[in-house]
Each structure stands twice: as C-alpha cells, then as structure tokens.
Amino acid sequence: xxxxxxxxxxxxxxxxxMVLVSIRRAHIRVxxxxxxxxxxxxxxxxxxCRPALNFVASRIGLGADSPLALFLIGGSVFLIxxxxxxxxxxxxxxxxxxxxxxxxxxxxxxxxxGNHG
Amino acid sequence: MKLPLGPGSLxxxxxxxxxxxxxxxxxxxxLRHVPDTPVLVIDDSSTDGTRAAxxxxxxxxxxxxxxxxxxxxxxxxxxxxxxxxxxxxxxxxGDGQHNAADIPRILEALTTSGCEMxxxxxxxxxxxxxxxxxxxxxxxxxxAVLRPILGKxxxxxxxxxxxxxxxxxxxxxxxxPLEYPEIEALVVLQRRRFRFQEVPCKMYRRxxxxxxxxxxxxxxxxxxVLLGVFMNVLKYEGxxxxxxxxxxxx
Numbered sequence: 367x368x369x370x371x372x373x374x375x376x377x378x379x380x381x382x383x384m385v386l387v388s389i390r391r392a393h394i395r396v397x398x399x400x401x402x403x404x405x406x407x408x409x410x411x412x413x414x415c416r417p418a419l420n421f422v423a424s425r426i427g428l429g430a431d432s433p434l435a436l437f438l439i440g441g442s443v444f445l446i447x448x449x450x451x452x453x454x455x456x457x458x459x460x461x462x463x464x465x466x467x468x469x470x471x472x473x474x475x476x477x478x479x480g481n482h483g
Numbered sequence: 484m485k486l487p488l489g490p491g492s493l494x495x496x497x498x499x500x501x502x503x504x505x506x507x508x509x510x511x512x513x514l515r516h517v518p519d520t521p522v523l524v525i526d527d528s529s530t531d532g533t534r535a536a537x538x539x540x541x542x543x544x545x546x547x548x549x550x551x552x553x554x555x556x557x558x559x560x561x562x563x564x565x566x567x568x569x570x571x572x573x574x575x576x577g578d579g580q581h582n583a584a585d586i587p588r589i590l591e592a593l594t595t596s597g598c599e600m601x602x603x604x605x606x607x608x609x610x611x612x613x614x615x616x617x618x619x620x621x622x623x624x625x626x627a628v629l630r631p632i633l634g635k636x637x638x639x640x641x642x643x644x645x646x647x648x649x650x651x652x653x654x655x656x657x658x659x660p661l662e663y664p665e666i667e668a669l670v671v672l673q674r675r676r677f678r679f680q681e682v683p684c685k686m687y688r689r690x691x692x693x694x695x696x697x698x699x700x701x702x703x704x705x706x707x708v709l710l711g712v713f714m715n716v717l718k719y720e721g722x723x724x725x726x727x728x729x730x731x732x733x
Contacts, residue, residue, distance in 0.1 A: 463551050463555045463661060466547055466548050466549055466551055466555070466559075467547070467551070467555065467558065467559040467562055469548050470525075470545050470546055470547045470548060470559055471545070471559065471562060471563050471566065473546065474543075474544075474545050474546075474563060478484060
C-alpha cells in the first residue's frame, strides 16, 4: 500500500509540473488547466493523507487501506474531466463550422461584388 | 449570380466533396433542365478538381475553407440562399444519383402544395429505385421509426433530393443537422409543425466515387441518426410542455 501511494504521489507531482509548465509555455489556457490542477492536487492529498483516503474508502463501501479507492476516485475524476472536455470540443466544433460557413459566404459576396463592380 | 431576385426565385445547390468525375455532368444536366436558374456548387474542400470542373460547367461556387461534412456544406448553401433572398432551394447530390429532369416537378410541388419541404422519393408510385439490400433495409427501419414521430408515412427518408421554401430555409439556416442530415431534418421540420410531401423521382447509381456509408460505418450511421432523432423529439416535447404554442411559430 505504501509503495502504491508513493507511486500515485509521484504521478500527481509529475501531472502538476506538466500542467504548470504547459501554462507557462502557453500550451494550455489557464481556464482549461484548472480542472487538471485540482485533479492533481486531489490525488496528491489523498496519497499523502492516509486518514482522508481511509475516510473516502469507508464512505464508498470499501474497507480501510483499500488501494482500490484511490483508483476509483482517480478514474471517476478523469471520466468527468473527459466528459467536460467533450462538451468544450463540441462547442468549439460548432463555432468552427459556423465560422467556416461565414468565411465561405463572405468570400462568395466579395467575389460576386468584384464580378459586378 | 444576378441580383436582386424576382418572386419565386429558385436556387439549385449541389454539395460536393471530391466529385471531379461527376460534378460537371450534374451541373450541365441541371442547367439543361432549368436553364435560367443559378446553380451553386458547395465545395467541401475537395482535394481533386471538383472546383475547376464545376466552374467550367457553369456553376457558381461556394468554397468552404475546410471540410465540414455533408450537413455543414448543405447548411452553408441554405444560409447563403436565405441571405440572398431566394424563395426556393432545391438540393441535388453531386454524385449524379439524382435526375435533374425531376427538378421542375419538385419546384411545381413546392409552389403549389403549400408544403415547406418536398422530397424526391424513389419509393412512391412511378419512381425508379436502384438501391442496395443494406440501404433498403435501413430505409425500412427508419420508415418505421419515423412513422409515429411524423404522424404520416415517409417512403424515402434518406433521400437527399429535396426542395425547401423560404420558411424552411430560415429554420435550416439556424438549425440543421450537421452529420447525416436527411432524416433528422424531417424531425427538425416536424418540431415546427411544417409539412412535407413526396414526389416520385428517378434515381441512378453514383456516376463516380463511392458512398461514405459503408461497412461498419453504416452501424455508426444508424446509431447516430437514431440518437439525433430522439434528441430532437425530446427537445420538442420539452418545449411543448413548457409553452403550449411552441412549434407553431418555429
């Protein structure tokens, strides 16, 4: 169990650093990095705070010292985040389609006015 | 394109993606059957010579900056037609499956029936219907699904040979299914209590290229369209419960 918690600690620290570096290099916008930062902090907190992990494990019906709790929580958080990003991508795709249509229509008007001007 | 437009103005739109082999023939055929009608080819970022072939055949071009798929391309045409003030728009596929000789029949039904949408159908009396077994099976399935939703039978729900009037054009320029649009578009119209009618049309096999819905994609198509149809129904039902007059005004 301790070794597993050390691994998840390392993973959460790496995730945290990756997110911070990405923000600094402007590879990810701050508003989209927040959920990753919260997830990494949450994972780190649960990995380092045994009573908190045991409390969560007992609340979801698993025995204390159950590593499964960590994976369940981590998996659930990532599923929610992926769903959130699917919504964001869908909005972006809709905006993108509307913009592409508008560009095509404006080009048509410009070409048409050029032909008649 | 000559502007301003007169009353009863018609635009024929042809969405096309990599249809170099068929597009010129389709455009010429449309111009032969409805000579004074502008023909707009919506090029969905083709990588072959579709644009040049369409232009050489006498079509106007609406060039999308990147590939949007069939629904996005058709909606771009509807948006432009609505902005330019066209009264009627008839969509013809760019692969040569539709017979341009049927366009006057669709236009006549549009102008005289009072329906917002006219569907060129392979399966009503007097039509021609070369269709694969899988496609025929899919069409029968969607007929059964749509019957209770639309309140009447639609023989050819997957037909892309459709004409719309300005009321439907306004709706579609704001709300149009972007992937596999034909079936969902019927439900979008139904939500507004618009009417549609089918007229018999002869259809051919593709003149060139191949269909995008093959093999496993046909299962994806079925699931996608079913989900879209039921979501539209739920949206309509929810709206109708909130506002008793919803749907009548669009």
